[in-house]
Amino acid sequence: MRLPRREGGSSLTPLSEPPHALIAGAGIGGLTAALALARRGWRITLIERRDGHEDIGAGLQISPNASAILRDLGLLPKLIEASLAPEAVHIHRARDGATLARLPLIDAESRWGAPYLYAHRADLIRVLREAALAEPGVAFHPQTALAGFDQTSHGVTVAALRDAMRVSFSADCLIGADGVRSFVRARNAALQGKADDLPKLAHYVAWRALVPADRVAAALRAPESALWLGAGAHLVHYPLRGGSVINVVAVIDAVWPLDDKADLWSQPGDPAFIATRFARWAAPVRDLVAAAGDWRLWPLVERRTPAHWNNGRIALLGDAAHAMVPFLAQGAAQAIEDAAALAAQLVPGRDVPAALAAYSAARTARAGRVQSESRLQARRYHLRWPASRVRDAALRALGPARLLGRYDWLYGAKTAWNTGMAEANPPI
Numbered sequence: 001m002r003l004p005r006r007e008g009g010s011s012l013t014p015l016s017e018p019p020h021a022l023i024a025g026a027g028i029g030g031l032t033a034a035l036a037l038a039r040r041g042w043r044i045t046l047i048e049r050r051d052g053h054e055d056i057g058a059g060l061q062i063s064p065n066a067s068a069i070l071r072d073l074g075l076l077p078k079l080i081e082a083s084l085a086p087e088a089v090h091i092h093r094a095r096d097g098a099t100l101a102r103l104p105l106i107d108a109e110s111r112w113g114a115p116y117l118y119a120h121r122a123d124l125i126r127v128l129r130e131a132a133l134a135e136p137g138v139a140f141h142p143q144t145a146l147a148g149f150d151q152t153s154h155g156v157t158v159a160a161l162r163d164a165m166r167v168s169f170s171a172d173c174l175i176g177a178d179g180v181r182s183f184v185r186a187r188n189a190a191l192q193g194k195a196d197d198l199p200k201l202a203h204y205v206a207w208r209a210l211v212p213a214d215r216v217a218a219a220l221r222a223p224e225s226a227l228w229l230g231a232g233a234h235l236v237h238y239p240l241r242g243g244s245v246i247n248v249v250a251v252i253d254a255v256w257p258l259d260d261k262a263d264l265w266s267q268p269g270d271p272a273f274i275a276t277r278f279a280r281w282a283a284p285v286r287d288l289v290a291a292a293g294d295w296r297l298w299p300l301v302e303r304r305t306p307a308h309w310n311n312g313r314i315a316l317l318g319d320a321a322h323a324m325v326p327f328l329a330q331g332a333a334q335a336i337e338d339a340a341a342l343a344a345q346l347v348p349g350r351d352v353p354a355a356l357a358a359y360s361a362a363r364t365a366r367a368g369r370v371q372s373e374s375r376l377q378a379r380r381y382h383l384r385w386p387a388s389r390v391r392d393a394a395l396r397a398l399g400p401a402r403l404l405g406r407y408d409w410l411y412g413a414k415t416a417w418n419t420g421m422a423e424a425n426p427p428i
């Protein structure tokens, strides 16, 4: 069937005009890239298949390596209004609640150069969207799904669907920030004559819930995150939105059939199943699980981090490039790092394919390391007896100072996202 056609974009950019990037996907990665590039003088067409205003998701930890970039973009004051700076991470043994370690985060900013924050994903998206759309160079096209693209030595042409109508755009480059089931990644592989490697099930299922704070005891409302380690599962909780709700994430070893069509947020979880799964854990966990009525399931998937994220004028960003298991809470943080690195390389006037190659070179090792460390962390968190005893003894023996030191490579705002970048990190 031929779709009716209407024109949605410009023709190829004349030399005198600012360079023009088409970004597919207005998630955390796409919005950050749109804002950072617009601040560098790029004209941006940002397309998003949803309407872009849904309250999708739950709590997100925004670690200092990401909050440093959001601060450079001038977003921190608004973000801080909508988030909580935790005092500590409290690690418990799930069976009896014994403390294994308590890591203070009060000094996060002086240690790592930027604050550690907890926010609702929808609040971070709102802050990013408002800032990006306030830039005169950014044109946002909601409910517009990328459906095809091609490139020449001069630019890219992009086809998208809006209200069953075909719209087309031309730009100097295409950035695929379209998430774990990236169309850009799949089509780019096809353009190169390769098979798409497809998302891979990680054999964990995350159960997420937002519990009204007035339903739980005061100890569960403390301004810190609690991490409970059990056999084949762990559970994290922390307060959000001014302490009015408690964000709960329970991750359980489980095999899940991979259904590409599943809308990940539409799958309700059975409260009876999770109550039974945690029935032998310490009382605070059982109480929290009982207080949470509406559970949502998220089967965790990964994407292999490719050696190159660029192909001429096309590049990947965020989950599309490196979807990872969330055991280091870094997927969004890495997408934010990608966006900053992209903007640092795509200096107006520079050869676009060369800039995208430099962006890819600057990011693959770091994101790949974060992805594999996240996988290792998953194994450590879910150890069974007797290995769990060794882990617990090590956590106690190391103590807070040395445990915090193990995250310096990741959170250190000065040493992390900018590794390998050619420019002297000019402010965005």
Ligand SMILES: Cc1cc2nc3c(=O)[nH]c(=O)nc-3n(C[C@H](O)[C@H](O)[C@H](O)COP(=O)(O)OP(=O)(O)OC[C@H]3O[C@@H](n4cnc5c(N)ncnc54)[C@H](O)[C@@H]3O)c2cc1C
Pocket: 024, 025, 026, 027, 028, 029, 030, 047, 048, 049, 050, 059, 060, 061, 062, 144, 145, 146, 147, 177, 178, 179, 180, 182, 183, 206, 208, 249, 298, 300, 317, 318, 319, 320, 324, 326, 329, 330, 331, 332, 333, 334, 335
């Ligand atoms: C249980 C869990 C907990 C997590 N906790 C944390 C945490 O604490 N901290 C952290 O940093 N990360 C965390 N993450 C990871 C984080 O949520 C993701 O890594 C991050 O949201 C990825 O952002 P993105 O912009 O790359 O992709 P997405 O957020 O998936 O955005 C992609 C966008 O592209 C759009 N799109 C898709 N296809 C098309 C198309 N064809 N045309 C147009 N638009 C399209 C989508 O609608 C979407 O808006 C967690 C993940 C899970 C599962």
